[in-house]
Amino acid sequence: MRYRIIVLGAGYAGAASAGHLARQLHPDDVEITVVSAEPDFVERMRLHQLAAGQELRRLPLTRMFAGTGIRLRVARVTALDAERSTVTVTGEEGTEQLEYDTLLYTLGSTSADHGVPGVNEYAFNVADRPSAQRLRELLDELGDQGRVTVVGGNLTGIETATEIAESRTGLRVTLVTTGEVGGWLGDKARRHLLRAFDRLGIAVHQQSTVERVGATGVHVDDGTVLPADVTVWAAGFTTHPIAAASGLKVEENGQITVDRMMRSVSHPQVYAAGDSAHTIGDNGQPLPMSCASANLTRTQVTATIVGDLTGRKVAKAPLFYPGNCVSLGSKDAFFQVVDGEARSKTWSVRGWAATRIKAAVLRTVAWNTGNPTYGMPSRRRRLTTAPVRASRAVAD
Numbered sequence: 125m126r127y128r129i130i131v132l133g134a135g136y137a138g139a140a141s142a143g144h145l146a147r148q149l150h151p152d153d154v155e156i157t158v159v160s161a162e163p164d165f166v167e168r169m170r171l172h173q174l175a176a177g178q179e180l181r182r183l184p185l186t187r188m189f190a191g192t193g194i195r196l197r198v199a200r201v202t203a204l205d206a207e208r209s210t211v212t213v214t215g216e217e218g219t220e221q222l223e224y225d226t227l228l229y230t231l232g233s234t235s236a237d238h239g240v241p242g243v244n245e246y247a248f249n250v251a252d253r254p255s256a257q258r259l260r261e262l263l264d265e266l267g268d269q270g271r272v273t274v275v276g277g278n279l280t281g282i283e284t285a286t287e288i289a290e291s292r293t294g295l296r297v298t299l300v301t302t303g304e305v306g307g308w309l310g311d312k313a314r315r316h317l318l319r320a321f322d323r324l325g326i327a328v329h330q331q332s333t334v335e336r337v338g339a340t341g342v343h344v345d346d347g348t349v350l351p352a353d354v355t356v357w358a359a360g361f362t363t364h365p366i367a368a369a370s371g372l373k374v375e376e377n378g379q380i381t382v383d384r385m386m387r388s389v390s391h392p393q394v395y396a397a398g399d400s401a402h403t404i405g406d407n408g409q410p411l412p413m414s415c416a417s418a419n420l421t422r423t424q425v426t427a428t429i430v431g432d433l434t435g436r437k438v439a440k441a442p443l444f445y446p447g448n449c450v451s452l453g454s455k456d457a458f459f460q461v462v463d464g465e466a467r468s469k470t471w472s473v474r475g476w477a478a479t480r481i482k483a484a485v486l487r488t489v490a491w492n493t494g495n496p497t498y499g500m501p502s503r504r505r506r507l508t509t510a511p512v513r514a515s516r517a518v519a520d
């Protein structure tokens with residue numbers, strides 16, 4: 125019987141990790157199964173574009189994994205039992221329990237409602253493909269007129285508000301946020317952002333906490349009701365509850381507690397990467413949920429798994445966050461560089477050059493996800509007879 129590796133999720137962290145493991149471990153020794161709710165690799169970083177009305181290219185996972193030997197199971201993970209090493213999945217083939225020897229958990233994140241009443245009933249989001257698609261249909265129904273209120277002044281809120289305002293010029297878009305919009309940015313990037321909002325006609329309601337979302341508007345703590353035909357909730361991401369219910373050690377926010385090498389600290393067979401993992405970066409701070417972090421952590425986690433299973437020393441991959449490249453519609457963007465403490469530096473790239481950087485990032489990340497061993501030889505290593513965490517003592 126071959127050694128069973130299951131990868132949960134096929135996003136930026138999961139799809140690339142599975143491909144990497146398949147190219148680095150010998151197929152006679154391991155059987156790699158990927159469980160994904162979606163048959164395609166979903167470019168989550170483009171979901172605000174989908175919501176605004178753009179078509180996203182299809183990237184079927186079967187094509188991405190062709191020739192790798194990876195088994196794809198299109199199904200929803202409904203439970204994980206870390207004590208019994210089983211995963212419950214439900215799909216077209218029914219409900220089944222899968223057993224694993226090694227599990228890589230990369231289910232990503234979902235929209236965080238922060239317990240605000242009415243969010244689940246009346247607001248829409250862009251956190252996953254079906255949600256973004258629903259929002260798009262609703263915006264289509266609105267047609268050329270109507271009011272859209274976007275809640276959240278961070279990256280996703282900014283990208284969503286600008287994309288909708290640019291693509292659907294008849295709609296009146298308002299962004300509401302607790303602090304100052306773009307308050308964390310350097311001066312130049314912030315001025316650039318505010319000019320883009322002006323150009324696109326986006327109204328900003330700052331220093332306002334949303335207390336309730338209703339059918340026709342958003343209720344703010346200063347008593348204002350911002351009327352909305354459509355409310356978009358972009359007030360942050362949170363983890364799926366599956367990890368917390370599994371017996372794994374998790375943080376207060378539900379992210380899996382991992383060591384520097386992305387191993388679960390409570391269950392030696394389990395690893396995590398991407399938004400689901402509580403990763404402490406090289407600056408001592410938790411890495412933000414982001415595509416950049418997913419790429420860094422998947423590089424580390426695959427090196428760790430290969431090392432642990434083949435008895436090789438595991439090298440430390442860098443875990444640093446470079447900055448935010450934020451689109452402002454399709455023709456404008458800014459790239460805010462951060463320092464080692466993740467604070468915005470004074471300089472940033474803005475306008476046309478940043479648009480090109482953003483486009484290159486999106487293209488490169490999608491390509492790298494399908495070609496995860498780019499730049500390194502594909503070596504099918506044999507497993508040690510009893511794959512234990514041989515390298516743990518060496519690496520820690």
Ligand SMILES: Cc1cc2nc3c(=O)[nH]c(=O)nc-3n(C[C@H](O)[C@H](O)[C@H](O)COP(=O)(O)OP(=O)(O)OC[C@H]3O[C@@H](n4cnc5c(N)ncnc54)[C@H](O)[C@@H]3O)c2cc1C
Binds near residue numbers: 161231418
């Ligand atoms: C609109 C938008 C714009 C963004 N822009 C940026 C950006 O510019 N820069 C940046 O760094 N980050 C950005 N992000 C954040 C970034 O997309 C995430 O941090 C990143 O996707 C995390 O990667 P991941 O692999 O951990 O999770 P994901 O990419 O979300 O992958 C998770 C996978 O798990 C699957 N899954 C989830 N639940 C289940 C289940 N129960 N059963 C089976 N499968 C399941 C999903 O279908 C998916 O395949 C953006 C996010 C959004 C929504």
